[in-house]
Amino acid sequence: MVEDTKNLDSPIEPGSTPESTADAAPGNTIESNLGDDAATTEVQVNEVFDTDEDSQEDDTPLDSAELELVVAALQQEITTLRQQLNTQSQQTEDFKGQYLRIVADFENFRKRTSKEKEEMELRIKCNTVNEILSAVDNFERARLQLKPTSEDGISIHKSYQGVYKQLVEGLKKIGVSAMRPEGQEFDPNFHEAIFQEPTTEYPEGTVIEQVVRGYLLGDMVLRHAMVKVAAAPEVSSDDAASDGES
Structure with a gap:
Protein backbone atom coordinates (compact mmCIF):
# COMPACT_ATOMS: atom_id res chain seq x y z
CA MET A 1 0.00 0.00 0.00
CA VAL A 2 2.81 2.41 0.74
CA GLU A 3 4.55 1.75 -2.61
CA ASP A 4 1.47 2.53 -4.57
CA THR A 5 0.96 5.85 -2.89
CA LYS A 6 4.56 6.76 -3.44
CA ASN A 7 4.34 6.09 -7.14
CA LEU A 8 1.26 8.22 -7.47
CA ASP A 9 2.79 11.14 -5.67
CA SER A 10 6.09 11.18 -7.55
CA PRO A 11 6.29 13.97 -10.17
CA ILE A 12 6.97 13.37 -13.88
CA GLU A 13 10.54 14.22 -14.81
CA PRO A 14 11.07 16.67 -17.58
CA GLY A 15 11.98 15.06 -20.95
CA SER A 16 10.25 11.83 -20.03
CA THR A 17 7.44 10.69 -22.37
CA PRO A 18 5.03 8.26 -20.87
CA GLU A 19 3.24 6.07 -23.33
CA SER A 20 -0.13 7.47 -22.33
CA THR A 21 1.14 11.02 -22.72
CA ALA A 22 2.70 10.31 -26.15
CA ASP A 23 -0.50 8.72 -27.38
CA ALA A 24 -2.63 11.62 -26.18
CA ALA A 25 -0.57 14.40 -27.98
CA PRO A 26 -1.33 14.33 -31.78
CA GLY A 27 0.08 17.83 -32.35
CA ASN A 28 3.63 16.57 -32.44
CA THR A 29 2.81 14.32 -35.45
CA ILE A 30 1.19 17.20 -37.46
CA GLU A 31 4.23 19.41 -36.94
CA SER A 32 6.55 16.68 -38.13
CA ASN A 33 4.46 16.19 -41.34
CA LEU A 34 4.49 19.91 -42.12
CA GLY A 35 8.21 19.91 -41.76
CA ASP A 36 8.59 17.11 -44.27
CA ASP A 37 6.34 18.88 -46.85
CA ALA A 38 8.29 22.10 -46.56
CA ALA A 39 11.53 20.26 -47.15
CA THR A 40 10.12 18.54 -50.22
CA THR A 41 8.87 21.87 -51.66
CA GLU A 42 12.27 23.46 -51.16
CA VAL A 43 13.94 20.60 -53.02
CA GLN A 44 11.54 20.99 -55.96
CA VAL A 45 12.15 24.76 -56.12
CA ASN A 46 15.87 24.20 -56.11
CA GLU A 47 15.53 21.69 -58.95
CA VAL A 48 13.58 24.22 -61.01
CA PHE A 49 16.14 26.93 -60.52
CA ASP A 50 18.90 24.49 -61.26
CA THR A 51 17.17 23.56 -64.55
CA ASP A 52 16.82 27.24 -65.56
CA GLU A 53 20.48 27.80 -64.83
CA ASP A 54 21.42 24.80 -66.96
CA SER A 55 19.26 26.02 -69.84
CA GLN A 56 20.77 29.47 -69.57
CA GLU A 57 24.20 27.96 -69.71
CA ASP A 58 23.24 25.96 -72.88
CA ASP A 59 21.75 29.05 -74.64
CA THR A 60 25.02 30.18 -76.11
CA PRO A 61 25.07 32.63 -79.08
CA LEU A 62 25.71 31.23 -82.59
CA ASP A 63 28.99 31.95 -84.27
CA SER A 64 29.14 33.62 -87.73
CA ALA A 65 29.41 30.36 -89.68
CA GLU A 66 26.33 28.86 -88.06
CA LEU A 67 24.47 32.15 -88.50
CA GLU A 68 25.30 32.18 -92.23
CA LEU A 69 24.00 28.62 -92.57
CA VAL A 70 20.74 29.60 -90.88
CA VAL A 71 20.34 32.66 -93.12
CA ALA A 72 21.11 30.60 -96.22
CA ALA A 73 18.53 27.99 -95.21
CA LEU A 74 15.91 30.71 -94.65
CA GLN A 75 16.71 32.30 -98.02
CA GLN A 76 16.40 28.92 -99.72
CA GLU A 77 13.03 28.40 -98.02
CA ILE A 78 11.87 31.85 -99.16
CA THR A 79 12.96 31.09 -102.73
CA THR A 80 11.09 27.78 -102.68
CA LEU A 81 7.94 29.44 -101.34
CA ARG A 82 8.14 32.14 -104.01
CA GLN A 83 8.45 29.50 -106.72
CA GLN A 84 5.43 27.68 -105.32
CA LEU A 85 3.51 30.97 -105.20
CA ASN A 86 4.41 31.73 -108.82
CA THR A 87 3.33 28.23 -109.84
CA GLN A 88 0.02 28.58 -108.03
CA SER A 89 -0.53 32.03 -109.57
CA GLN A 90 0.15 30.65 -113.07
CA GLN A 91 -2.26 27.78 -112.47
CA THR A 92 -4.87 30.26 -111.26
CA GLU A 93 -4.46 32.33 -114.44
CA ASP A 94 -4.72 29.17 -116.55
CA PHE A 95 -7.91 28.11 -114.77
CA LYS A 96 -9.31 31.62 -115.18
CA GLY A 97 -8.55 31.56 -118.91
CA GLN A 98 -10.19 28.15 -119.26
CA TYR A 99 -13.24 29.41 -117.39
CA LEU A 100 -13.55 32.47 -119.61
CA ARG A 101 -13.21 30.32 -122.75
CA ILE A 102 -15.89 27.94 -121.48
CA VAL A 103 -18.20 30.87 -120.71
CA ALA A 104 -17.59 32.34 -124.18
CA ASP A 105 -18.18 28.97 -125.86
CA PHE A 106 -21.40 28.50 -123.91
CA GLU A 107 -22.60 31.99 -124.82
CA ASN A 108 -21.85 31.34 -128.50
CA PHE A 109 -23.62 27.99 -128.27
CA ARG A 110 -26.64 29.65 -126.65
CA LYS A 111 -26.79 32.34 -129.36
CA ARG A 112 -26.30 29.81 -132.15
CA THR A 113 -28.98 27.54 -130.71
CA SER A 114 -31.38 30.44 -130.30
CA LYS A 115 -30.73 31.58 -133.89
CA GLU A 116 -31.19 28.06 -135.24
CA LYS A 117 -34.43 27.76 -133.30
CA GLU A 118 -35.73 31.03 -134.75
CA GLU A 119 -34.72 29.98 -138.26
CA MET A 120 -36.44 26.62 -137.85
CA GLU A 121 -39.61 28.28 -136.59
CA LEU A 122 -39.47 30.69 -139.53
CA ARG A 123 -39.04 27.86 -142.04
CA ILE A 124 -41.95 25.95 -140.54
CA LYS A 125 -44.09 29.08 -140.64
CA CYS A 126 -43.10 29.80 -144.25
CA ASN A 127 -43.86 26.28 -145.38
CA THR A 128 -47.23 26.34 -143.64
CA VAL A 129 -48.19 29.75 -145.04
CA ASN A 130 -47.11 28.76 -148.56
CA GLU A 131 -49.50 25.84 -148.43
CA ILE A 132 -52.31 28.18 -147.36
CA LEU A 133 -51.52 30.74 -150.07
CA SER A 134 -52.71 28.32 -152.75
CA ALA A 135 -56.16 28.36 -151.17
CA VAL A 136 -56.04 32.16 -150.95
CA ASP A 137 -55.22 32.34 -154.67
CA ASN A 138 -58.23 30.18 -155.49
CA PHE A 139 -60.51 32.42 -153.44
CA GLU A 140 -59.20 35.48 -155.29
CA ARG A 141 -59.68 33.87 -158.71
CA ALA A 142 -63.22 32.89 -157.79
CA ARG A 143 -63.98 36.42 -156.68
CA LEU A 144 -62.74 37.87 -159.99
CA GLN A 145 -64.25 35.29 -162.32
CA LEU A 146 -67.59 34.42 -160.75
CA LYS A 147 -70.37 36.95 -161.15
CA PRO A 148 -73.47 35.36 -159.62
CA THR A 149 -76.84 36.79 -160.57
CA SER A 150 -79.32 34.59 -158.72
CA GLU A 151 -80.03 34.95 -155.03
CA ASP A 152 -78.66 31.49 -154.29
CA GLY A 153 -75.44 32.22 -156.17
CA ILE A 154 -75.02 35.55 -154.42
CA SER A 155 -75.56 33.86 -151.04
CA ILE A 156 -72.94 31.20 -151.82
CA HIS A 157 -70.56 33.86 -153.10
CA LYS A 158 -70.88 35.84 -149.87
CA SER A 159 -70.36 32.69 -147.81
CA TYR A 160 -67.01 31.66 -149.31
CA GLN A 161 -65.87 35.29 -149.48
CA GLY A 162 -66.47 35.43 -145.71
CA VAL A 163 -64.20 32.41 -145.33
CA TYR A 164 -61.63 34.12 -147.57
CA LYS A 165 -61.74 37.27 -145.43
CA GLN A 166 -61.29 35.24 -142.24
CA LEU A 167 -58.33 33.45 -143.78
CA VAL A 168 -56.67 36.71 -144.81
CA GLU A 169 -57.17 38.19 -141.34
CA GLY A 170 -55.50 35.14 -139.80
CA LEU A 171 -52.50 35.56 -142.10
CA LYS A 172 -52.17 39.21 -141.12
CA LYS A 173 -52.04 38.28 -137.44
CA ILE A 174 -48.94 36.13 -137.97
Whole structure:
Protein backbone atom coordinates (compact mmCIF):
# COMPACT_ATOMS: atom_id res chain seq x y z
CA MET A 1 0.00 0.00 0.00
CA VAL A 2 2.81 2.41 0.74
CA GLU A 3 4.55 1.75 -2.61
CA ASP A 4 1.47 2.53 -4.57
CA THR A 5 0.96 5.85 -2.89
CA LYS A 6 4.56 6.76 -3.44
CA ASN A 7 4.34 6.09 -7.14
CA LEU A 8 1.26 8.22 -7.47
CA ASP A 9 2.79 11.14 -5.67
CA SER A 10 6.09 11.18 -7.55
CA PRO A 11 6.29 13.97 -10.17
CA ILE A 12 6.97 13.37 -13.88
CA GLU A 13 10.54 14.22 -14.81
CA PRO A 14 11.07 16.67 -17.58
CA GLY A 15 11.98 15.06 -20.95
CA SER A 16 10.25 11.83 -20.03
CA THR A 17 7.44 10.69 -22.37
CA PRO A 18 5.03 8.26 -20.87
CA GLU A 19 3.24 6.07 -23.33
CA SER A 20 -0.13 7.47 -22.33
CA THR A 21 1.14 11.02 -22.72
CA ALA A 22 2.70 10.31 -26.15
CA ASP A 23 -0.50 8.72 -27.38
CA ALA A 24 -2.63 11.62 -26.18
CA ALA A 25 -0.57 14.40 -27.98
CA PRO A 26 -1.33 14.33 -31.78
CA GLY A 27 0.08 17.83 -32.35
CA ASN A 28 3.63 16.57 -32.44
CA THR A 29 2.81 14.32 -35.45
CA ILE A 30 1.19 17.20 -37.46
CA GLU A 31 4.23 19.41 -36.94
CA SER A 32 6.55 16.68 -38.13
CA ASN A 33 4.46 16.19 -41.34
CA LEU A 34 4.49 19.91 -42.12
CA GLY A 35 8.21 19.91 -41.76
CA ASP A 36 8.59 17.11 -44.27
CA ASP A 37 6.34 18.88 -46.85
CA ALA A 38 8.29 22.10 -46.56
CA ALA A 39 11.53 20.26 -47.15
CA THR A 40 10.12 18.54 -50.22
CA THR A 41 8.87 21.87 -51.66
CA GLU A 42 12.27 23.46 -51.16
CA VAL A 43 13.94 20.60 -53.02
CA GLN A 44 11.54 20.99 -55.96
CA VAL A 45 12.15 24.76 -56.12
CA ASN A 46 15.87 24.20 -56.11
CA GLU A 47 15.53 21.69 -58.95
CA VAL A 48 13.58 24.22 -61.01
CA PHE A 49 16.14 26.93 -60.52
CA ASP A 50 18.90 24.49 -61.26
CA THR A 51 17.17 23.56 -64.55
CA ASP A 52 16.82 27.24 -65.56
CA GLU A 53 20.48 27.80 -64.83
CA ASP A 54 21.42 24.80 -66.96
CA SER A 55 19.26 26.02 -69.84
CA GLN A 56 20.77 29.47 -69.57
CA GLU A 57 24.20 27.96 -69.71
CA ASP A 58 23.24 25.96 -72.88
CA ASP A 59 21.75 29.05 -74.64
CA THR A 60 25.02 30.18 -76.11
CA PRO A 61 25.07 32.63 -79.08
CA LEU A 62 25.71 31.23 -82.59
CA ASP A 63 28.99 31.95 -84.27
CA SER A 64 29.14 33.62 -87.73
CA ALA A 65 29.41 30.36 -89.68
CA GLU A 66 26.33 28.86 -88.06
CA LEU A 67 24.47 32.15 -88.50
CA GLU A 68 25.30 32.18 -92.23
CA LEU A 69 24.00 28.62 -92.57
CA VAL A 70 20.74 29.60 -90.88
CA VAL A 71 20.34 32.66 -93.12
CA ALA A 72 21.11 30.60 -96.22
CA ALA A 73 18.53 27.99 -95.21
CA LEU A 74 15.91 30.71 -94.65
CA GLN A 75 16.71 32.30 -98.02
CA GLN A 76 16.40 28.92 -99.72
CA GLU A 77 13.03 28.40 -98.02
CA ILE A 78 11.87 31.85 -99.16
CA THR A 79 12.96 31.09 -102.73
CA THR A 80 11.09 27.78 -102.68
CA LEU A 81 7.94 29.44 -101.34
CA ARG A 82 8.14 32.14 -104.01
CA GLN A 83 8.45 29.50 -106.72
CA GLN A 84 5.43 27.68 -105.32
CA LEU A 85 3.51 30.97 -105.20
CA ASN A 86 4.41 31.73 -108.82
CA THR A 87 3.33 28.23 -109.84
CA GLN A 88 0.02 28.58 -108.03
CA SER A 89 -0.53 32.03 -109.57
CA GLN A 90 0.15 30.65 -113.07
CA GLN A 91 -2.26 27.78 -112.47
CA THR A 92 -4.87 30.26 -111.26
CA GLU A 93 -4.46 32.33 -114.44
CA ASP A 94 -4.72 29.17 -116.55
CA PHE A 95 -7.91 28.11 -114.77
CA LYS A 96 -9.31 31.62 -115.18
CA GLY A 97 -8.55 31.56 -118.91
CA GLN A 98 -10.19 28.15 -119.26
CA TYR A 99 -13.24 29.41 -117.39
CA LEU A 100 -13.55 32.47 -119.61
CA ARG A 101 -13.21 30.32 -122.75
CA ILE A 102 -15.89 27.94 -121.48
CA VAL A 103 -18.20 30.87 -120.71
CA ALA A 104 -17.59 32.34 -124.18
CA ASP A 105 -18.18 28.97 -125.86
CA PHE A 106 -21.40 28.50 -123.91
CA GLU A 107 -22.60 31.99 -124.82
CA ASN A 108 -21.85 31.34 -128.50
CA PHE A 109 -23.62 27.99 -128.27
CA ARG A 110 -26.64 29.65 -126.65
CA LYS A 111 -26.79 32.34 -129.36
CA ARG A 112 -26.30 29.81 -132.15
CA THR A 113 -28.98 27.54 -130.71
CA SER A 114 -31.38 30.44 -130.30
CA LYS A 115 -30.73 31.58 -133.89
CA GLU A 116 -31.19 28.06 -135.24
CA LYS A 117 -34.43 27.76 -133.30
CA GLU A 118 -35.73 31.03 -134.75
CA GLU A 119 -34.72 29.98 -138.26
CA MET A 120 -36.44 26.62 -137.85
CA GLU A 121 -39.61 28.28 -136.59
CA LEU A 122 -39.47 30.69 -139.53
CA ARG A 123 -39.04 27.86 -142.04
CA ILE A 124 -41.95 25.95 -140.54
CA LYS A 125 -44.09 29.08 -140.64
CA CYS A 126 -43.10 29.80 -144.25
CA ASN A 127 -43.86 26.28 -145.38
CA THR A 128 -47.23 26.34 -143.64
CA VAL A 129 -48.19 29.75 -145.04
CA ASN A 130 -47.11 28.76 -148.56
CA GLU A 131 -49.50 25.84 -148.43
CA ILE A 132 -52.31 28.18 -147.36
CA LEU A 133 -51.52 30.74 -150.07
CA SER A 134 -52.71 28.32 -152.75
CA ALA A 135 -56.16 28.36 -151.17
CA VAL A 136 -56.04 32.16 -150.95
CA ASP A 137 -55.22 32.34 -154.67
CA ASN A 138 -58.23 30.18 -155.49
CA PHE A 139 -60.51 32.42 -153.44
CA GLU A 140 -59.20 35.48 -155.29
CA ARG A 141 -59.68 33.87 -158.71
CA ALA A 142 -63.22 32.89 -157.79
CA ARG A 143 -63.98 36.42 -156.68
CA LEU A 144 -62.74 37.87 -159.99
CA GLN A 145 -64.25 35.29 -162.32
CA LEU A 146 -67.59 34.42 -160.75
CA LYS A 147 -70.37 36.95 -161.15
CA PRO A 148 -73.47 35.36 -159.62
CA THR A 149 -76.84 36.79 -160.57
CA SER A 150 -79.32 34.59 -158.72
CA GLU A 151 -80.03 34.95 -155.03
CA ASP A 152 -78.66 31.49 -154.29
CA GLY A 153 -75.44 32.22 -156.17
CA ILE A 154 -75.02 35.55 -154.42
CA SER A 155 -75.56 33.86 -151.04
CA ILE A 156 -72.94 31.20 -151.82
CA HIS A 157 -70.56 33.86 -153.10
CA LYS A 158 -70.88 35.84 -149.87
CA SER A 159 -70.36 32.69 -147.81
CA TYR A 160 -67.01 31.66 -149.31
CA GLN A 161 -65.87 35.29 -149.48
CA GLY A 162 -66.47 35.43 -145.71
CA VAL A 163 -64.20 32.41 -145.33
CA TYR A 164 -61.63 34.12 -147.57
CA LYS A 165 -61.74 37.27 -145.43
CA GLN A 166 -61.29 35.24 -142.24
CA LEU A 167 -58.33 33.45 -143.78
CA VAL A 168 -56.67 36.71 -144.81
CA GLU A 169 -57.17 38.19 -141.34
CA GLY A 170 -55.50 35.14 -139.80
CA LEU A 171 -52.50 35.56 -142.10
CA LYS A 172 -52.17 39.21 -141.12
CA LYS A 173 -52.04 38.28 -137.44
CA ILE A 174 -48.94 36.13 -137.97
CA GLY A 175 -47.18 38.89 -139.96
CA VAL A 176 -48.12 38.04 -143.55
CA SER A 177 -48.79 41.00 -145.83
CA ALA A 178 -49.63 41.21 -149.55
CA MET A 179 -47.45 43.14 -152.00
CA ARG A 180 -48.78 46.09 -153.97
CA PRO A 181 -46.17 46.49 -156.72
CA GLU A 182 -48.32 48.23 -159.37
CA GLY A 183 -46.69 51.47 -160.52
CA GLN A 184 -43.38 50.64 -158.75
CA GLU A 185 -40.04 50.08 -160.42
CA PHE A 186 -39.28 46.45 -161.08
CA ASP A 187 -37.13 44.95 -158.30
CA PRO A 188 -35.87 41.38 -158.76
CA ASN A 189 -35.63 41.00 -154.98
CA PHE A 190 -39.43 41.21 -154.76
CA HIS A 191 -40.77 40.71 -158.28
CA GLU A 192 -40.61 38.08 -160.95
CA ALA A 193 -41.29 39.33 -164.48
CA ILE A 194 -43.36 36.95 -166.57
CA PHE A 195 -44.51 39.42 -169.23
CA GLN A 196 -43.18 42.56 -170.86
CA GLU A 197 -45.50 44.95 -172.57
CA PRO A 198 -44.30 47.78 -174.78
CA THR A 199 -46.11 50.94 -173.74
CA THR A 200 -45.78 54.66 -173.60
CA GLU A 201 -48.03 55.04 -170.58
CA TYR A 202 -45.38 53.87 -168.11
CA PRO A 203 -41.62 54.36 -167.99
CA GLU A 204 -39.60 51.37 -169.02
CA GLY A 205 -39.10 48.89 -166.17
CA THR A 206 -42.27 49.84 -164.32
CA VAL A 207 -44.59 47.16 -162.99
CA ILE A 208 -47.86 47.44 -164.88
CA GLU A 209 -49.85 44.59 -163.42
CA GLN A 210 -49.51 41.90 -160.74
CA VAL A 211 -50.50 38.57 -162.26
CA VAL A 212 -49.90 36.42 -159.15
CA ARG A 213 -49.87 38.20 -155.83
CA GLY A 214 -46.65 38.23 -153.84
CA TYR A 215 -46.47 38.07 -150.04
CA LEU A 216 -44.10 39.17 -147.30
CA LEU A 217 -43.58 37.60 -143.89
CA GLY A 218 -42.34 40.54 -141.91
CA ASP A 219 -39.44 41.89 -143.98
CA MET A 220 -38.76 38.56 -145.69
CA VAL A 221 -40.12 37.66 -149.08
CA LEU A 222 -42.52 34.78 -148.66
CA ARG A 223 -43.41 34.59 -152.33
CA HIS A 224 -42.25 36.78 -155.20
CA ALA A 225 -44.92 38.68 -157.09
CA MET A 226 -45.35 37.58 -160.70
CA VAL A 227 -45.76 40.80 -162.64
CA LYS A 228 -46.09 42.38 -166.07
CA VAL A 229 -43.38 44.96 -166.73
CA ALA A 230 -43.47 47.95 -169.08
CA ALA A 231 -41.03 47.86 -171.95
CA ALA A 232 -39.94 50.50 -174.42
CA PRO A 233 -42.43 50.98 -177.24
CA GLU A 234 -41.62 49.24 -180.50
CA VAL A 235 -40.46 51.46 -183.33
CA SER A 236 -42.43 50.88 -186.54
CA SER A 237 -40.79 50.76 -189.97
CA ASP A 238 -42.42 54.04 -191.01
CA ASP A 239 -41.12 55.79 -187.95
CA ALA A 240 -37.68 54.35 -188.57
CA ALA A 241 -37.75 55.53 -192.19
CA SER A 242 -38.86 59.02 -191.21
CA ASP A 243 -36.11 59.19 -188.66
CA GLY A 244 -33.62 58.14 -191.34
CA GLU A 245 -34.80 60.82 -193.80
CA SER A 246 -34.51 63.49 -191.16
